[in-house]
Amino acid sequence: EFSREGLESIVSLARVMYLKNPLIQRGVTVKQLYVWGQGWTVKAANEDVQKVIDQFLYDPKNDDVIGSHEARMNLEVDLQVDGNLFFCFFVNRGTGRVRVRTINFDEINQVICNPDDAKEPWFYKREWTAQKFDVGSGNIQTEKHTAYYPDWRYTPLNQPSTIGSYPVHWDKPVYHVKVGGMSSWKFGLSEVYDAIDWASAYKSFLEDWASIVRSLRRFAWQVTTTGGNRGVAAAKTKLNTTLGQSVGGAETNPPPIVGSAFIGNENTKIAPVSTSGATISAEDGRRLLLMVAASFGLPETFFGDADIGTLATAKSLDRPTELMMEDRQALWRDIFLNIFLFVVMWAVKAPSGALRGKATVQDNFEDGQHNERLDWGDDADAAISVEFPPLLQHDIPQMVSATVQAATLGASGTLAGTIDQITLSRMLLTLLGVSNAEEILEEMYPGGEIPEPEKPKPENEESQPTETGETESDDEDVPERPQVEAMMVDAVRELRNTLTELQETA
Helix, strand or coil, X not given: XXXXXXXXXXXXXXXXXXXXXXXXXXXXXXXXXHHHCCCCEEEECCHHHHHHHHHHHCCXXXXXXXXXXXXXXXXXXXXXXXXXXEEEEEECCCCCCEEEEECCHHHEEEEEEECCEEEEEEEEEEEEEEEEECXXXXXXXXXXXXXXXXXXXXCECCCCCEECCEEECCCCCEEEEECCCCCCCCCCCCCCHHHHHHHHHHHHHHHHHHHHHHHHCCCCEEEEECCHHHHHXXXXXXXXXXXXXXXXXXXXXXXXXXXXXCCCCCCEEEEECCCCCCCCCHHHHHHHHHHHHHHHCCCHHHHCCHHHCCHHHHCCCCHHHHHHHHHHHHHHHHHHHHHHHHHHHHHHHCCCCCCECCEEEEECCECCECCEEEECCCCCCCCEEEECCCCCCCCHHHHHHHHHHHHHCCCCCCCCCCCCHHHHHHHHHHHCCCCCHHHHHHHHCHHHCCCCCCCCCCCCCCCEECCCCCEECCHHHCCXXXXXXXXXXXXXXXXXXXXXXXXXXX
């Protein structure tokens, strides 16, 4: 494993390269956009649990760290460039409210693990310099601090208040996320580390190529004369500038304008300097660019070469790249599920927690540590799902047809039982890109119940007017519209209204 000093040097270099080198920044940004560019959906099966999660995400104190879209985009950049994220939880043990901040990688100098298990962290040693603003003098004072923070899953029976002479903040546990290194390492490694040398080599190649091209363009024309030294001197005089030589300093021998004609005798010839022998091309450095692309696991079309791209490549990903992006989304899904479970745990444990009494905390004490889990009972469903939109841009009409085919198995107007009606509506709304699909589903199916379809009047039967002028019809004689057809009509009506509202808003 790299030393702490070595990791600091790597991270410092990676940060500079991300800010300065277009290839490094592009590779990081592409993955960032694929993971978070389309947003996400957090859904809890239990309404009370959903409220707790929403309060946590939309807490203004959490907005700039984890709650907003911009914050999550920045977390992805930090994780790629630094290779490490340190979430620090601030828990109100009375109300169960949880707020989260991140600790800079530069401040965590040591990870103390279980001596018998290197993959079980216990403490994080933090050394940092705090800056305090003196309102009276307007000066900034600096103070150095050192403290230990427990891992969020380390809950021993005996909790010392200090380690050596430094305090232990048991009320501020830390959740460490690491990538890029080996599984047994205490710290992660910057994911751009292997691309830095090749990105630098490609930059140097382009600089050298630009220097060669610039040198070849220094002499544009070649003048040939048979007048010997006297003829050469005469030609030089004709081409020389007169700035600084004539009275007043004006130019009396300006260069010809564009489209001018050269007039000379058979003893003087002018021709452009031939550079056909210079075969160096900017495309000769393509292999260096491919090494950078390979480091990020991305095709070279993502780095600006549109000549090798097509409409098909613009709407699709090669399978390894697609799996890489899905793997990254799965990582963030696990990260946020862990955080949400921590938040929900404290909402149950705290005396005034929002979920107090909704579940019981079971403590399986083992090896001197508390191992707590929640028991929601047999009937309660407290599952939490974190979902991302599809990575690829599909053909919407084709996907809708395939979905309907799967639901009806080819029998028009009849559900085959493969997909229930509510799930089918959700799938169709999602395929059409409706942002408030859950709200529409709640209006269509209040309380998750499927309403009875309306009974339309027969087209070939006219309603007879009554004495009051109103029309009446015999409901018993009206055939029911097929269930699927009624559902699809209602869904289309809701979708049409929603799309109209979206267009008016835009």
